[in-house]
Amino acid sequence: MNSSIPTSWLEPEAPAAAAPNTAKIERETHKLEKRLCRQVGQAIVDFNMIEEGDRVMVCMSGGKDSYGMLDILLKMQQRAPIKFEIVAVNLDQKQPGFPDHILPEYLATLGVEFHIETQDTYSIVKRNIPEGKTMCSLCSRLRRGILYNVARRLKCNKLALGHHRDDMLQTFFLNMFFGGKLKGMPPKLASDNGEFIVIRPLAYVAEKDLIRWAAHREFPIIPCSLCGSQTNLQRVQIGNMLRDWEKQYPGRLETMFTALQNVVPSHLMDSKLHDFQNIQTTGVEDEEGDKAFDAEDFTPPSLSGLPGMQVVSL
Numbered sequence: 001m002n003s004s005i006p007t008s009w010l011e012p013e014a015p016a017a018a019a020p021n022t023a024k025i026e027r028e029t030h031k032l033e034k035r036l037c038r039q040v041g042q043a044i045v046d047f048n049m050i051e052e053g054d055r056v057m058v059c060m061s062g063g064k065d066s067y068g069m070l071d072i073l074l075k076m077q078q079r080a081p082i083k084f085e086i087v088a089v090n091l092d093q094k095q096p097g098f099p100d101h102i103l104p105e106y107l108a109t110l111g112v113e114f115h116i117e118t119q120d121t122y123s124i125v126k127r128n129i130p131e132g133k134t135m136c137s138l139c140s141r142l143r144r145g146i147l148y149n150v151a152r153r154l155k156c157n158k159l160a161l162g163h164h165r166d167d168m169l170q171t172f173f174l175n176m177f178f179g180g181k182l183k184g185m186p187p188k189l190a191s192d193n194g195e196f197i198v199i200r201p202l203a204y205v206a207e208k209d210l211i212r213w214a215a216h217r218e219f220p221i222i223p224c225s226l227c228g229s230q231t232n233l234q235r236v237q238i239g240n241m242l243r244d245w246e247k248q249y250p251g252r253l254e255t256m257f258t259a260l261q262n263v264v265p266s267h268l269m270d271s272k273l274h275d276f277q278n279i280q281t282t283g284v285e286d287e288e289g290d291k292a293f294d295a296e297d298f299t300p301p302s303l304s305g306l307p308g309m310q311v312v313s314l
């Protein structure tokens with residue numbers, strides 16, 4: 001953790017005094033809010049996600065994650081040691097039954113700057129993808145292009161997406177199991193057209209906390225199955241695997257997430273990351289050197305010793 005960062009990114013204000021009968025619920029909720037703010041603040045700091053003068057386009061799908069992201073970012077904006085702007089953006093893709101009044105009404109009550117972009121990608125996808133084939137790849141390509149255009153028009157330099165810790169772990173395993181790559185979902189990266197910085201402020205946040213926060217805040221969630229696309233079976237399979245592991249071995253998700261922040265290229269096999277060709281002896285002891293026949297020590301590094309990590313019990 002960067003200790004020179006002002007704590008105002010990380011600490012919400014104490015709650016006002018509560019009536020005795022609601023005190024316990026409020027205490028729990030305040031703990032949850034504190035954790036969400038701390039984890040989002042920590043991710044922003046650790047990856048330098050938001051800087052002075054940024055104009056951040058917060059992509060809103062109408063799902064619990066994007067509502068939670070906007071909610072916490074607005075709190076962060078109040079107490080951040082720097083000035084930055086937030087513009088909430090939703091792309092109405094004209095899926096049948098999409099309740100297009102919900103987001104504008106909700107965003108208007110927040111008083112946040114927002115923009116609803118309406119473009120009928122649904123019809124384009126339906127016209128071009130044969131019945132029964134998955135529509136997601138064309139749909140998301142179209143969506144990406146439109147969102148870049150909107151960001152350009154709104155003069156935003158950063159795009160905030162609502163992916164959380166569990167999404168990142170899922171992507172890591174999807175890449176490993178189906179893509180043959182050790183590759184996850186980055187907390188911050190330049191967009192593929194090189195024009196924007198994409199950030200994921202919920203990188204340290206567990207999905208179960210976002211579910212609880214959405215219920216507490218009563219976000220007007222828009223169902224995500226309106227497009228009628230087939231479920232991504234690979235993602236469902238990985239999601240189930242992770243949930244089963246967590247049930248059977250509590251804490252495993254935290255340990256795996258820690259591993260994503262603690263990579264040892266010399267102990268993998270990618271010659272692009274480590275120069276195996278030219279390894280020489282140094283005559284100097286090195287904890288990370290090969291221990292030959294000794295059994296490996298699989299004790300994970302202290303979870304609390306790594307940025308953004310803590311074991312969450314609910």
Ligand code: SF4
Nearest residue numbers: 135136139140227229
């Ligand atoms: S689930 Fe539906 S809206 Fe989402 S990318 Fe796939 S086709 Fe598009």
